[in-house]
Amino acid sequence: MNTQVLIPNKPNVRHIRVETESEQAVYWGFMHASEEQRARPCCTLEIIEEGIALQAYIARQQMLRQSGGNGGIGYFVLGSDAPVFSLGGDLALFAAAIRAGDRQKLLDYALCCAAGAHSLQSIGDGSVQSIALVQGDALGGGFEIALACNMIVAEEGVTMGFPEALFGLFPGMGAYSFLRRRVPAHKAQRMILDAHLYTADELQAMGIVDVVVPRGTGIEAVEGLIHQRRRSAHAYLAVAKFHQRYETVPLEELRDITTDWVDTALKLGEKSLQTMERILRAQSRRFDVDTRAPRISETKV
Numbered sequence: 182m183n184t185q186v187l188i189p190n191k192p193n194v195r196h197i198r199v200e201t202e203s204e205q206a207v208y209w210g211f212m213h214a215s216e217e218q219r220a221r222p223c224c225t226l227e228i229i230e231e232g233i234a235l236q237a238y239i240a241r242q243q244m245l246r247q248s249g250g251n252g253g254i255g256y257f258v259l260g261s262d263a264p265v266f267s268l269g270g271d272l273a274l275f276a277a278a279i280r281a282g283d284r285q286k287l288l289d290y291a292l293c294c295a296a297g298a299h300s301l302q303s304i305g306d307g308s309v310q311s312i313a314l315v316q317g318d319a320l321g322g323g324f325e326i327a328l329a330c331n332m333i334v335a336e337e338g339v340t341m342g343f344p345e346a347l348f349g350l351f352p353g354m355g356a357y358s359f360l361r362r363r364v365p366a367h368k369a370q371r372m373i374l375d376a377h378l379y380t381a382d383e384l385q386a387m388g389i390v391d392v393v394v395p396r397g398t399g400i401e402a403v404e405g406l407i408h409q410r411r412r413s414a415h416a417y418l419a420v421a422k423f424h425q426r427y428e429t430v431p432l433e434e435l436r437d438i439t440t441d442w443v444d445t446a447l448k449l450g451e452k453s454l455q456t457m458e459r460i461l462r463a464q465s466r467r468f469d470v471d472t473r474a475p476r477i478s479e480t481k482v
Contacts, residue, residue: 192234196227198262199235206246206255206309207407208239213263221464222263224322225271226290232259233297236304243305254418256407257304259330260314260399263468266339269321270294270354272461276454279446287443294322294354295435298329307425308418312406315339315381315390316399321352328359331421334392334406335381336399341390342378348456349449353442358430363389 191199198214201207210232213222236257243255261267271290278286301311313319313327315335324341327333335341343352351373360369364387372379384390394402410417449457 190238192231192238194231194235196225197231197235203242205407206243206251206253208235208242208255208257208309209260210235210257211260211262212267213261219263220468221268221273222261222265222468223268223271223464224294224326226274226293229293229297233293233300236297236300239309240305243309247308253414254410254421255305255309256312257309258312258314258403259301259326261317263317265317265323266313266315266319267323267326268318268464269323269325269344269352272457272464275446276457276461279449279454282447284443284447287446288440291353291439291443292436294325295432295439298325298355298359299430299432299435301326301329302331302429303425307421310417310421312403314399314403315341318378320378321345322354325352325354325356325359328363328389329355331424332392332406333384333390334394334399334403335384335390336394336396337381338396339381340378341381341384342376343373344376344378344460346374346376347460349453350446351442353439353445355430355435355438358434358438360389362428362430363387 196213196215196218198211200209200211202209212228212232213219218225218228239255239257246253246255274290275287277283278290304311310332311330313330313333313335315327315333316339318339319327319341321343324343327341343356345352356373357369360372364372368387379387381390381393385393392402392406
């Protein structure tokens, strides 16, 4: 029987700027590329759905490479076009859904986030490694996105943490599960509940951030890491497969936790909601400017 290999269509993404180095199997995705996302660079449902579609596309591209005899490892580098990596969850959606008692809306959002975070761990069954390029602060769900990636490269001066405790909630899209792969349980619990923002250097000392580089050199640092890893490509691919097989956080675990997050969110009182909305207003004021991170081509001499 004759079989036909279908070339996957590149997804139509508005909120993520994509740059592809096809021959090297390196895919760069910069979140918050649209004007509305840069106005409040957080994890809206739209950008999460685009991220999932983009990961599926990359996984199919890698499958085609491997079927054509081009083995080796690929890379998906996730960065941001905004001054922050991500502010985290969509507080506007949270507040509106909680006030309306709309459990389904919260659950649909949370499960979508869990699916996106889960797939970041093992794109193409581990043959594509995800790298979080953190050039600005990563808060709440933004930090969870970075933790879901196989590697975190952060620039000096950025901070990361979970402010959810300020309004009586906890990060429910994988924070505990992903942190437990990197630090002991008591440290993971403390980080989730203390609402403290940690510097990139502090997180590297804890074993959470893999590499810290000078401000403004993140793109070049990632390119250098990828080039270095290609010297031992087969070893890195084998280890990536081991990690995918034995260390990946199961999707069912993420779904269970995020369901508990939804039930907890619906119990928040008026004071907590007012705090959430105050943070939301502060976010909107902070990013009422048109900013853009450098493109890959702009970092070349």
